[in-house]
Amino acid sequence: MIDATGERDADVLIADGRVVEVGPGLRGDSELDAAGCVIAPGLVDLHVHLREPGNEDAETIDTGARAAALGGFTAIVAMPNTEPPHDDPTVVASVLAAGAVSLCDVHAAGCITEGRAGAALAPMGELYALGSRIFTDDGACVAEAGVMRRALEYATSLPGAVIAQHAEDPSLADGGHMHEGEWSSRLGITGRPADAENVIVARDCMLAELTGGRVHFLHVSTAGAVELVRSAKARGLAVTAEAAPHHFTLTDAECASFDPVFKVHPPLRSAKDVAAIKIGLADGTIDAIATDHAPHAVETKERPFEEAPPGMLGLETALALTITELVEPGVLSLPEALALLSWRPAAIAGLADHGGPIAPGSAANLCVIDLNVTWRVDPLRLASKSRNTPYVGRTLKGRARHTILRGVPVVVDGQACR
Numbered sequence: 001m002i003d004a005t006g007e008r009d010a011d012v013l014i015a016d017g018r019v020v021e022v023g024p025g026l027r028g029d030s031e032l033d034a035a036g037c038v039i040a041p042g043l044v045d046l047h048v049h050l051r052e053p054g055n056e057d058a059e060t061i062d063t064g065a066r067a068a069a070l071g072g073f074t075a076i077v078a079m080p081n082t083e084p085p086h087d088d089p090t091v092v093a094s095v096l097a098a099g100a101v102s103l104c105d106v107h108a109a110g111c112i113t114e115g116r117a118g119a120a121l122a123p124m125g126e127l128y129a130l131g132s133r134i135f136t137d138d139g140a141c142v143a144e145a146g147v148m149r150r151a152l153e154y155a156t157s158l159p160g161a162v163i164a165q166h167a168e169d170p171s172l173a174d175g176g177h178m179h180e181g182e183w184s185s186r187l188g189i190t191g192r193p194a195d196a197e198n199v200i201v202a203r204d205c206m207l208a209e210l211t212g213g214r215v216h217f218l219h220v221s222t223a224g225a226v227e228l229v230r231s232a233k234a235r236g237l238a239v240t241a242e243a244a245p246h247h248f249t250l251t252d253a254e255c256a257s258f259d260p261v262f263k264v265h266p267p268l269r270s271a272k273d274v275a276a277i278k279i280g281l282a283d284g285t286i287d288a289i290a291t292d293h294a295p296h297a298v299e300t301k302e303r304p305f306e307e308a309p310p311g312m313l314g315l316e317t318a319l320a321l322t323i324t325e326l327v328e329p330g331v332l333s334l335p336e337a338l339a340l341l342s343w344r345p346a347a348i349a350g351l352a353d354h355g356g357p358i359a360p361g362s363a364a365n366l367c368v369i370d371l372n373v374t375w376r377v378d379p380l381r382l383a384s385k386s387r388n389t390p391y392v393g394r395t396l397k398g399r400a401r402h403t404i405l406r407g408v409p410v411v412v413d414g415q416a417c418r
């Protein structure tokens, strides 16, 4: 068993949704075999697009939550770029209601601005009252410094609230479809420069200092952004950051296939950026691995590269990619990887019932990980309604064997219970 307090050999006894006892030789009325596996707090994903309401052909709250549970997640934060978006308490309430009967705890990020248009602030207080703690216009950057300042100032009056920025300055990135660099020049595809991200991260670190507000940088993808977050943290600013698996496993060279499955915002970057993300994960600069799970219906991703929507699936491959690409090569220890996938993101989102520690009285939100199983990514076997994984055919190591949500097994031996 591994949690934030350390590692030990133990059984976990659960009753009424809570951990009752932790120790060797425990017996219960019904048992899940975890021999040879690691019991960990359930994984927590700060960044998931569930597409409901509005694009249920790509994903629903039910299918997205099932994919999450199969990936070992017990809590996910739904991004607000639905149609209509999460700038309206009735929309957020409906997302939470659907999430409450799904296989994973679903939390709803609220919008920062009305219609995610980057101008007037959304009713953040009302969304906060419904439980939103992360506020973001994700998919769109809050480009106006003054709007970001007001959002940060307002958030300081809401305990635990954090402003999460999609850091890409539209005046630099708009019209681009991949990372601006050698590959975009060779391929003749308009680029989105790394500095589109860097200038917003630099600016928002300054605004965090000015306002005392908390800023979380979504899907950090550049070496420059990692360095800016590192120095902001060294100055004691309330800044956190996440990285997505595709930004530590894939480079812009993938776009040479012209396959839109590799199109994502922010884009796949250079090998130098990928190396910097890995260092940022290893040295604690980056706080969380978050999937940016972005399902798109098959017909939309089959358009030409320039016309296809950005985004790729992530929930069912994140754990295995972390084990295969970071733990196995020695970039991270397993406890460090689990911290990035579970208790550190849980702390950012203020999810007291997730991320452990696994101790008597704590909520029984757990995952049991088989580190030794190898499996091949087959888009047809994913629970997501969409198929846009960039890892088709890859052999990965490690998988969630069981997932337990409030004491109830929702995934057993890699199968969802419904």
Ligand code: DOR
Pocket: 049, 081, 138, 139, 140, 166, 263, 264, 265, 266, 294, 295, 309, 310, 311, 312
């Ligand atoms: O690639 C992306 N897709 N980046 C985003 O920020 C939004 C997301 C989506 O909603 O598809």
